[in-house]
Amino acid sequence: MPVSEEVISALIDLKRTDDAGLVTQLTGQLRDLIASGRLGRGRTLPSSRRLASDLGVSRNTVTYAYEQLAAEGYVAASHGRRPVVTVDGGGDRLGAGAAVVRERSGKPRLSPWALNLKQTDWPMSYQASLRPLRPGHGDFREFPDEVWARCLRRNAVRAARRELGPVNRTRLRKVLADYLATSRGVRAAAGQIMILPSAQAALTLIAATIITPGDEVWVEDPGYPGAAAAFRASGARVSGIGLDEQGMQRMPGLAAPKLIFMTPSHQHPTGRLMSLARRAEFLSLSRPGKTWIVEDDYDGEFHYDSRPVPALQGLDAHGRVFYVGTFSKAMTPDIRLGYLVAPPALASTLEIAQRHIGLIASSHIQEALSEFIADGHFLAHLRRMRRLYHARRDHLVEELERQLGGMLSVEVPPGGIQLVARLKRGRTDQAAVKRLVAAGVETRALSSLAVGRPRDRGLLLGFAAWRESEISAAVRTMASCF
Numbered sequence: 001m002p003v004s005e006e007v008i009s010a011l012i013d014l015k016r017t018d019d020a021g022l023v024t025q026l027t028g029q030l031r032d033l034i035a036s037g038r039l040g041r042g043r044t045l046p047s048s049r050r051l052a053s054d055l056g057v058s059r060n061t062v063t064y065a066y067e068q069l070a071a072e073g074y075v076a077a078s079h080g081r082r083p084v085v086t087v088d089g090g091g092d093r094l095g096a097g098a099a100v101v102r103e104r105s106g107k108p109r110l111s112p113w114a115l116n117l118k119q120t121d122w123p124m125s126y127q128a129s130l131r132p133l134r135p136g137h138g139d140f141r142e143f144p145d146e147v148w149a150r151c152l153r154r155n156a157v158r159a160a161r162r163e164l165g166p167v168n169r170t171r172l173r174k175v176l177a178d179y180l181a182t183s184r185g186v187r188a189a190a191g192q193i194m195i196l197p198s199a200q201a202a203l204t205l206i207a208a209t210i211i212t213p214g215d216e217v218w219v220e221d222p223g224y225p226g227a228a229a230a231f232r233a234s235g236a237r238v239s240g241i242g243l244d245e246q247g248m249q250r251m252p253g254l255a256a257p258k259l260i261f262m263t264p265s266h267q268h269p270t271g272r273l274m275s276l277a278r279r280a281e282f283l284s285l286s287r288p289g290k291t292w293i294v295e296d297d298y299d300g301e302f303h304y305d306s307r308p309v310p311a312l313q314g315l316d317a318h319g320r321v322f323y324v325g326t327f328s329k330a331m332t333p334d335i336r337l338g339y340l341v342a343p344p345a346l347a348s349t350l351e352i353a354q355r356h357i358g359l360i361a362s363s364h365i366q367e368a369l370s371e372f373i374a375d376g377h378f379l380a381h382l383r384r385m386r387r388l389y390h391a392r393r394d395h396l397v398e399e400l401e402r403q404l405g406g407m408l409s410v411e412v413p414p415g416g417i418q419l420v421a422r423l424k425r426g427r428t429d430q431a432a433v434k435r436l437v438a439a440g441v442e443t444r445a446l447s448s449l450a451v452g453r454p455r456d457r458g459l460l461l462g463f464a465a466w467r468e469s470e471i472s473a474a475v476r477t478m479a480s481c482f
């Protein structure tokens with residue numbers, strides 16, 4: 001018998017102790033109600049807000065369940081509207097759990113993964129060519145192109161004679177294990193290191209391997225949107241955790257989630273450094289096999305004010321940390337190489353996933369990079385860039401103070417490639433960014449990096465990629481805009 005909207009929640013019984021996540025349970029029970037005909041074609045389901053409040057679950061849980069039912073063709077959902085049942089139940093045609101294949105006027109039917117990604121999309125790269133003070137870049141005009149080209153050429157020529165070897169080249173794994181141990185305090189056997197096309201690829205691989213839809217994931221707020229997107233796409237419920245002066249805050253009242261994503265070396269975007277004590281607190285929160293930590297050390301090579309704090313991964317004695325790095329910042333973005341240091345218990349599973357998703361870097365580029373690092377070119381480049389970026393950070397801070405001190409307050413990061421300048425009053429940061437872009441200065445709005453409601457307004461300004469004269473000119477333009 002059809003049921004009214006009011007009693008839908010009464011027919012749903014979610015078991016919090018059940019192994020199946022809340023999203024899976026809710027999706028299954030709604031699917032059964034539709035398949036049995038109790039929720040007939042044309043029936044409008046309650047709003048996600050209302051059902052979430054009736055059931056005492058988060059709104060995301062209901063949203064994900066509705067998206068899944070829409071992807072399977074049981075309901076039609078469009079943004080801002082309540083979902084409507086689109087199938088006739090009651091007969092044998094729709095046994096519980098049966099996949100419903102319905103063609104809807106030529107609209108491609110996307111997987112939940114793609115639907116989730118579309119909802120959390122954010123502009124990973126900008127359309128226009130690079131302009132001051134775009135954040136997130138090192139200065140690739142300073143990269144030793146000729147040296148790199150020689151490494152590439154030697155290895156490209158050899159590659160023609162080589163058989164296909166392991167997807168993660170042994171030599172690069174060893175060279176990287178040594179480099180990470182001495183410079184970042186990472187403790188890893190070469191076999192734990194996966195060479196990938198980017199840090200983002202590492203996040204996707206981790207999400208695909210350990211996230212079950214409905215799992216709770218914590219990310220920093222504000223934080224790196226690429227991480228939230230990768231975990232949401234896999235069906236995780238992503239919560240933003242606010243920051244204090246050490247970056248991500250401890251949340252003693254909350255149950256530990258499945259995964260915590262953090263950037264402890266230089267919190268993205270604020271650049272804050274997490275103390276050893278805070279790192280140890282997070283490690284004590286994580287449980288082998290239950291709560292994982294993903295440490296994204298995207299620009300950990302660049303520290304200016306003090307000796308670098310060793311990686312969290314190196315403090316972990318129980319194999320609970322994924323360590324992620326990239327060569328996009330330290331070398332050039334188009335090199336398309338990053339890496340993942342896997343917890344020992346997951347290394348072989350991750351390598352299978354890596355092969356099947358096809359996240360494999362070409363072997364001659366891996367060999368060229370081994371040579372570039374082993375011959376000392378990488379460290380020499382880093383040393384030079386550290387000096388240069390340090391001076392550029394100080395120059396940007398001075399210029400902002402001198403020309404815009406009344407409007408902006410600057411948070412000086414101890415390292416990294418970008419800084420946050422907060423708007424003291426008045427405008428929204430998004431409006432300020434638009435105005436600045438029109439005048440030729442590129443920045444990112446701090447509020448666009450918020451996970452929930454933005455707590456802060458400000459501008460994310462890159463300093464590493466820009467010469468001092470370019471920085472001065474950009475700040476002059478900013479002053480004329482404000």
Ligand SMILES: Cc1ncc(COP(=O)(O)O)c(C=O)c1O
Pocket residue numbers: 136197198199200201224226263268296298325326327328333337338
């Ligand atoms: C915190 C953080 N992690 C990862 C990445 C992505 O690095 P990749 O280009 O290797 O995907 C970025 C890029 O901006 C970043 O800011």
